Amino acid sequence: MFASFLVNTWIVATIVAATAGVVGFFVVLRGNSFAAHALPLGTFPGAAAASLLGVNPLFGLLTFSGLGVIGISQLGKAGRPEIATALSLVMLLGLGALFLSMSNEYSQATYALLFGEVLGVSSLDIVPVAVVSVVSLALTTLLFRPLLLNAVSPELAEARSVPAGRTDILFLGILALTTSAAVPVVGVLLVFSLTIGPPSAARALTNRPVGAMLLSAGLSLLTVWASIALALLLGWPVGFFVGGLGALAYGLGRVWMEWVRSRRCRALSG
Amino acid sequence: MREESGVLAVQRVSVSLSGRRILDEVDFALHGGAFCGLIGANGSGKTTLLRTILGFVTPTSGRVVIDGGRRLAQIGYVPQKIVLDPAIPMRTRDLVGLGLDGHRLGLPLAARARRRLVDAMLEAVGATSFAEQRVGELSGGEQQRALIAHALIRRPRLLLLDEPLANLDIRSIAATVSLLRRLALEYRMTVLLSTHDMNPLLPAMDCIVYLANGRAATGRTEDVVRGEVLSRLFGEHVDVIRVHGRILVIAAGAGNGASTDIERNPEHVVQVP
Ligand SMILES: Nc1ncnc2c1ncn2[C@@H]1O[C@H](COP(=O)(O)OP(=O)(O)OP(=O)(O)O)[C@@H](O)[C@H]1O
Numbered sequence: 281m282f283a284s285f286l287v288n289t290w291i292v293a294t295i296v297a298a299t300a301g302v303v304g305f306f307v308v309l310r311g312n313s314f315a316a317h318a319l320p321l322g323t324f325p326g327a328a329a330a331s332l333l334g335v336n337p338l339f340g341l342l343t344f345s346g347l348g349v350i351g352i353s354q355l356g357k358a359g360r361p362e363i364a365t366a367l368s369l370v371m372l373l374g375l376g377a378l379f380l381s382m383s384n385e386y387s388q389a390t391y392a393l394l395f396g397e398v399l400g401v402s403s404l405d406i407v408p409v410a411v412v413s414v415v416s417l418a419l420t421t422l423l424f425r426p427l428l429l430n431a432v433s434p435e436l437a438e439a440r441s442v443p444a445g446r447t448d449i450l451f452l453g454i455l456a457l458t459t460s461a462a463v464p465v466v467g468v469l470l471v472f473s474l475t476i477g478p479p480s481a482a483r484a485l486t487n488r489p490v491g492a493m494l495l496s497a498g499l500s501l502l503t504v505w506a507s508i509a510l511a512l513l514l515g516w517p518v519g520f521f522v523g524g525l526g527a528l529a530y531g532l533g534r535v536w537m538e539w540v541r542s543r544r545c546r547a548l549s550g
Numbered sequence: 551m552r553e554e555s556g557v558l559a560v561q562r563v564s565v566s567l568s569g570r571r572i573l574d575e576v577d578f579a580l581h582g583g584a585f586c587g588l589i590g591a592n593g594s595g596k597t598t599l600l601r602t603i604l605g606f607v608t609p610t611s612g613r614v615v616i617d618g619g620r621r622l623a624q625i626g627y628v629p630q631k632i633v634l635d636p637a638i639p640m641r642t643r644d645l646v647g648l649g650l651d652g653h654r655l656g657l658p659l660a661a662r663a664r665r666r667l668v669d670a671m672l673e674a675v676g677a678t679s680f681a682e683q684r685v686g687e688l689s690g691g692e693q694q695r696a697l698i699a700h701a702l703i704r705r706p707r708l709l710l711l712d713e714p715l716a717n718l719d720i721r722s723i724a725a726t727v728s729l730l731r732r733l734a735l736e737y738r739m740t741v742l743l744s745t746h747d748m749n750p751l752l753p754a755m756d757c758i759v760y761l762a763n764g765r766a767a768t769g770r771t772e773d774v775v776r777g778e779v780l781s782r783l784f785g786e787h788v789d790v791i792r793v794h795g796r797i798l799v800i801a802a803g804a805g806n807g808a809s810t811d812i813e814r815n816p817e818h819v820v821q822v823p
């Protein structure tokens with residue numbers, strides 16, 4: 281029984297991590313970090329509401345990340361996407377406070393949602409989480425070229441008939457799906473580190489777009505696998521390791537890039 | 551013959567943005583193979599006109615006709631002031647490849663035919679030496695070449711370039727103009743290129759769209775750049791002076807505070823080589 285629970289955990293964590301790495305690649309390229317931070321936080325009340333109603337938490341997560349996307353894209357129409365993102369986040373978190381106050385058995389579940397727990401994963405319906413994750417992975421791969429061109433320059437993309445506005449909303453949608461699937465595994469506070477750390481390192485390590493995306497997925501997998509192993513070994517929350525290793529990956533990427541640069545400069549000057 | 555037919559017709563196009571009239575009944579046509587300068591001071595509406603031709607801006611009246619319809623498939627576009635982020639992992643050849651199929655779904659596969667097209671395009675604009683380099687880390691002139699290759703790889707019939715000569719030194723300006731002239735002939739392509747200073751274009755350009763006060767004077771360069779034509783366009787007396795193979799457009803009122811487009815654009819007045 282222990283073994284089967286572990287296998288399930290690894291499978292779902294693997295899918296979620298690969299997706300976060302791939303989607304995160306575009307989060308970093310497009311400069312969507314704030315949305316990538318706000319969306320998971322905004323899904324938190326969704327999970328609280330779901331537990332209050334006794335339904336699958338994934339429904340709550342999907343609903344609230346969907347609300348987040350609508351908020352960000354509608355409020356953001358006038359420009360200033362950061363303000364739209366912040367406003368949407370604040371409104372959703374307000375609901376979260378309300379739902380939490382109505383629920384009375386939240387401490388354990390809340391903790392798992394915030395920081396992620398291996399045990400939290402095993403108690404989930406794994407299939408829907410995996411399906412949602414695979415869908416966002418497939419969409420991102422399918423839209424790779426339009427997303428890349430749009431990230432380079434929305435205007436160049438428009439000239440190749442890739443509409444900027446629709447691309448933005450579509451990507452927010454993908455991010456919402458990714459988030460909803462990742463929250464139960466690594467927790468609300470740390471989905472962000474998975475969608476930022478590995479891709480930031482990857483884009484520094486290679487000049488090739490597809491290569492960088494795959495590398496990002498690889499680093500994300502390593503981060504999650506190592507985090508789960510360490511969490512089981514030491515009994516600490518997965519989130520702690522995900523956050524730490526994500527930051528470490530980013531730091532190493534930076535150091536590597538500086539090193540390559542300085543070597544190139546030296547080669548040029550001498 | 552196809553070359554003789556009009557590739558682009560801008561028919562009495564007016565554009566208002568935020569309630570302000572930017573273009574006022576602009577009307578001209580470009581025949582196949584024309585190399586045309588879109589000249590005007592800052593804020594005269596050059597970018598707006600190009601974006602209207604692309605279909606990004608809807609005219610309040612009038613229309614733009616592209617021979618053969620299917621607008622974006624026939625137009626290559628190099629926008630003004632593109633900042634390529636050095637943090638984006640992308641080589642020059644990747645950017646050029648995206649010009650070919652950036653709108654397609656799926657990952658870019660390393661097909662041999664695609665690679666050959668990209669290599670040929672890089673070669674044509676003289677970008678082979680930095681093909682493997684990150685585009686964001688290239689110099690301004692190199693980025694310009696990469697963007698031209700990106701716009702040209704689909705062999706558009708019409709190429710629009712917005713201020714491609716800004717931020718280039720004199721030598722790169724001359725090199726870019728002759729590169730574009732050569733590519734235009736080679737690919738039998740019509741070119742419309744915006745710039746606030748027409749002088750670098752004089753050896754290459756065979757027609758001109760001169761924008762001022764929202765209106766346009768168009769035709770062959772020698773027919774448009776004349777005192778009486780430009781005076782009518784600017785709504786005041788201007789002189790066209792030719793010295794040392796350069797053209798200066800000088801407003802009579804430039805010294806006494808009259809507000810004209812010429813005066814706001816000092817390049818037109820002070821052009822001492
Ligand atoms: N979206 C917009 N809303 C309102 N006004 C605009 C908008 N875009 C441009 N304008 C105005 O239209 C005028 C023409 O702008 P445009 O960018 O076309 O000029 P330009 O000739 O390209 O100038 P430059 O040489 O500086 O690039 C300017 O006065 C500008 O303020």
Ligand SMILES: [Mg+2]
Nearest residue numbers: 596597630712
């Ligand atoms: Mg402009």
